[in-house]
Amino acid sequence: xxxxxxxKENLDQRFPSLFKKGRRKTVVRNLGKIIYYSKVKFKFQHCxxxxxxxxxxxxxxxYFQSMGSNxxxxxxxxxLKELNVCEVESRRSAGQExxxxxxxxxxxxxxxxxxxxxxELKQWLYHLEKQIQLNGGSLGLPFVAx
Numbered sequence: 001x002x003x004x005x006x007x008k009e010n011l012d013q014r015f016p017s018l019f020k021k022g023r024r025k026t027v028v029r030n031l032g033k034i035i036y037y038s039k040v041k042f043k044f045q046h047c048x049x050x051x052x053x054x055x056x057x058x059x060x061x062x063y064f065q066s067m068g069s070n071x072x073x074x075x076x077x078x079x080l081k082e083l084n085v086c087e088v089e090s091r092r093s094a095g096q097e098x099x100x101x102x103x104x105x106x107x108x109x110x111x112x113x114x115x116x117x118x119x120e121l122k123q124w125l126y127h128l129e130k131q132i133q134l135n136g137g138s139l140g141l142p143f144v145a146x
Contacts, residue, residue, distance in 0.1 A: 028077070031058040036127040038120060042066060045102065045110035055113065057127055060135050062103070064111075081135040082106055085128045087121070101125060 035057045042053040042064065051074065053066035062083065065075040088100040099121035103111045115121040132138075 028056070028063055031061055031063070033059060035059060035131060036123065038115075038124075040116070040120075040124075041114040043112050043114075045112055050114065053113070055124075057124075057131060059131065062128070076108075076111075078103070078105060078108065079135075080128075080132050081137040083108075083128075083132060083137060085125065085132065087125060088112060090118075101128075 037054070037056045040053050040055055041050050042055075043050045049069060051066040051068055053064055053074075056063045060080055062078045062080060063076070064078075065073065067073055083103055083105045086102050086104075088098070088102055090098060090100075099115040099118045100112050101115075101121060101124060103113065113124070115124060
């Protein structure tokens with residue numbers, strides 16, 4: 001448990017604490033308890049560029065932050081009630097298997113999130129499904145071919 005707490009503290013130091021959208025600013029730490037978090041990779045569905053990304057799941061929001069290759073920071077604060085999440089059918093590429101899920105919602109370019117392991121993928125899907133249900137959202141978790 002102690003090592004998990006240390007890991008959480010180290011991870012917390014990497015997450016910026018402010019989400020900015022236009023003039024509006026949200027202190028991410030004020031969103032409540034973190035349900036689940038990890039470092040993953042992500043891309044916008046119709047783009048080729050894949051970036052490292054930090055995901056934080058709160059009780060009613062999903063927060064992501066990533067640096068693009070040109071230094072641009074991608075960040076989003078997504079209300080769970082409006083999200084749809086589905087697993088992307090696993091496929092092998094360059095000798096490694098991809099463990100991915102897709103996030104869609106209103107006014108959101110679909111995001112594809114790549115987890116390092118199948119276990120990590122299952123953890124994300126479990127926690128997202130549970131929190132989306134608790135927030136009154138609908139589920140769309142069948143396997144979907146990319």
